[in-house]
Amino acid sequence: MSWWRTPASSTQVTHGGRLWLYVLAAIIMILLIIPTFLVIPMSFSDSQYLEFPPETWSLRWYNEYFGSRKWMRATVVSLKIATATMMVATILGTMAAYALFVSGHRLAKRIFMLLITPMIVPVILIAIGTFYAFGKFGLNNTLTGLVIAHTALATPLVMIVITAALRSYDLNQERVAVSLGATRIKAFFQITLPQIKFSVVTAALLSFLTSFDEVIVAIFVSGGSTATLTKHMFSALRDYIDPTIAAISTIMVLVSTVLLLLTQAIGKK
Amino acid sequence: MNESSIVDSALPISIRGLTKQYGQLYALDTVDLDIKSGEFLTLLGPSGSGKTTLLMAIAGFNRPDAGSIRFGDKEMILTPPHKREVGMVFQSYALFPHMSVAENIAYPLKLRRVNKSERRERVNKALDTVQLSGLGERHIDQLSGGQRQRVALARAFVFEPRILLMDEPLSALDKKLRERMQIELKDLHRQLGVTTVYVTHDQREALTMSDRIAVIDNGQLMQVDAPQVIYNQPSNAFVADFIGESTMIPLKRTGNELFVGDERVSSVPDTPAETDWSLVIRPERLMVEPGTADRDSTLFFNGTVKESVFQGETALLLVVLDDGTEVSVRSSTGTATPGITANPGSQVQLAIFRRDIIVVPTGNSQR
Ligand SMILES: Nc1ncnc2c1ncn2[C@@H]1O[C@H](COP(=O)(O)OP(=O)(O)OP(=O)(O)O)[C@@H](O)[C@H]1O
Numbered sequence A: 001m002s003w004w005r006t007p008a009s010s011t012q013v014t015h016g017g018r019l020w021l022y023v024l025a026a027i028i029m030i031l032l033i034i035p036t037f038l039v040i041p042m043s044f045s046d047s048q049y050l051e052f053p054p055e056t057w058s059l060r061w062y063n064e065y066f067g068s069r070k071w072m073r074a075t076v077v078s079l080k081i082a083t084a085t086m087m088v089a090t091i092l093g094t095m096a097a098y099a100l101f102v103s104g105h106r107l108a109k110r111i112f113m114l115l116i117t118p119m120i121v122p123v124i125l126i127a128i129g130t131f132y133a134f135g136k137f138g139l140n141n142t143l144t145g146l147v148i149a150h151t152a153l154a155t156p157l158v159m160i161v162i163t164a165a166l167r168s169y170d171l172n173q174e175r176v177a178v179s180l181g182a183t184r185i186k187a188f189f190q191i192t193l194p195q196i197k198f199s200v201v202t203a204a205l206l207s208f209l210t211s212f213d214e215v216i217v218a219i220f221v222s223g224g225s226t227a228t229l230t231k232h233m234f235s236a237l238r239d240y241i242d243p244t245i246a247a248i249s250t251i252m253v254l255v256s257t258v259l260l261l262l263t264q265a266i267g268k269k
Numbered sequence B: 001m002n003e004s005s006i007v008d009s010a011l012p013i014s015i016r017g018l019t020k021q022y023g024q025l026y027a028l029d030t031v032d033l034d035i036k037s038g039e040f041l042t043l044l045g046p047s048g049s050g051k052t053t054l055l056m057a058i059a060g061f062n063r064p065d066a067g068s069i070r071f072g073d074k075e076m077i078l079t080p081p082h083k084r085e086v087g088m089v090f091q092s093y094a095l096f097p098h099m100s101v102a103e104n105i106a107y108p109l110k111l112r113r114v115n116k117s118e119r120r121e122r123v124n125k126a127l128d129t130v131q132l133s134g135l136g137e138r139h140i141d142q143l144s145g146g147q148r149q150r151v152a153l154a155r156a157f158v159f160e161p162r163i164l165l166m167d168e169p170l171s172a173l174d175k176k177l178r179e180r181m182q183i184e185l186k187d188l189h190r191q192l193g194v195t196t197v198y199v200t201h202d203q204r205e206a207l208t209m210s211d212r213i214a215v216i217d218n219g220q221l222m223q224v225d226a227p228q229v230i231y232n233q234p235s236n237a238f239v240a241d242f243i244g245e246s247t248m249i250p251l252k253r254t255g256n257e258l259f260v261g262d263e264r265v266s267s268v269p270d271t272p273a274e275t276d277w278s279l280v281i282r283p284e285r286l287m288v289e290p291g292t293a294d295r296d297s298t299l300f301f302n303g304t305v306k307e308s309v310f311q312g313e314t315a316l317l318l319v320v321l322d323d324g325t326e327v328s329v330r331s332s333t334g335t336a337t338p339g340i341t342a343n344p345g346s347q348v349q350l351a352i353f354r355r356d357i358i359v360v361p362t363g364n365s366q367r
């Protein structure tokens, strides 16, 4: 009768036997989600300070955000950089992943490892290194510089996503297409790309978010009129605790969630 | 397009000194091969012998280190694969899953900017040819293995290539379907008349389908001949051993004569090289307890039965000859063959007609 005595499925242990797993999964989910769920109510507070739970409710901080030239300018900067990063990283990362996957060269694996090091090296090191390197080329505080730095961070993600997609793809299809008269470029765009497009979209989304969320490198190499939204948020937190960032965070969570749901919807088709 | 014009467009392939190295390994070692216009030639060899490498070199997907490949009188070695006008069928079929059956077959026509109405007509005709009429709108994942095979085939010949290449196209099918497809493929080849190079490591398939078989081992051609010749007159020990079942019995040389035990087998064949020789015995050529056969036309062996195995339509008898060699004898179970059910341990006499004797060089002169 008791629910925990029944098996989870006909070949499985009982729900009771799995209780530890359910509890563990619940704890992990709560830990992952709690920060987000704290921020959202905080953004609707009427207080001067970040407080939880809010005593009175208002849209004050949303008005503050949308009404502020400083915040709007930073948002536009972030959107520009994220869009440019998305395009450059997706194209470069897809090309690199494809080339390394197809070539079979004995150095291919090592080059792959080299290209994904930005994922392994602590971001703070990348930030410091980028800052000094950009100093030599006059790239600090420029949009171009930020796009370059963010592309370096986003490309590894693209490569991993695309390589995973290519692994489950039969490259002989491309060969067949070529034998039927297609150039290699045509074969790629007409045969391979349509079959990995969901991964390409996923990779594009990930690289957009990588740039849009990125703060550490931005703190080092952006400033003044090129300061990103995240950099402003960080400063706002450091100098005085400005509840506007709770409103911004909520908007960012919303946008990310919508984008993720969108790609999943595309993938299902 | 009528049939004779298709036949006319078939091309001979002429390969000279083709060499492809992977590190220290010679995947192809100075291969010379002439494939006649409209011929069905099969590349047959064990795994890793270089069959796919040779096929891919013909298709243009790998670049050989040395040698020449000509289609007709045109050198192709530097021509990129998309300009070679070669139809290909892969073992995995490599159908495009994001297109329907008809779109798959229409793809090469689209690339050639064939207009829509002609495209539809030719796709339908190709579907007819491979007996898939009416399935054009299907998706690839709604097809059975055999149907996929046919779509891949239709896609490969719909643009009327002058050469058709197939790499183990039937190996993913079960035995029954494979045997039916072998006959269909052969029929199709007769209809299209296109020069066909076919790769398999299934010798029965090769013997069934081919005009000629090229036996390949370690990147070298061992023999290129019609199936009957390959089977009945293998020119070396590798081919004799690889094709069909066989037992090799080393021969002793005395002067210009070759002997097994005290029996003279033949005189030494005329070859420039100094070599050892072996007798090749096919199990179905051996007779059990032949009675009073003629000594001049027949070679006799004595041995002890080791085992007798019933295998359905045939029975197999394993016999240890007096010199220790183990031979197998196969005979049809339909006709009553005396001795074929002999009990293990009993003595038997085996015989083979001298005209069925195959002598091949072995050992030192073999490259
Ligand atoms: N890209 C490559 N790099 C290194 N070695 C290779 C490569 N391709 C093939 N080889 C080697 O060349 C030899 C011939 O390979 P090939 O694929 O032509 O064999 P095959 O006769 O088609 O075998 P199978 O019947 O197993 O398909 C093999 O020893 C193989 O390991």
Ligand SMILES: [Mg+2]
Residues within 6 Å of the ligand: B051, B052, B053, B167
């Ligand atoms: Mg092969």
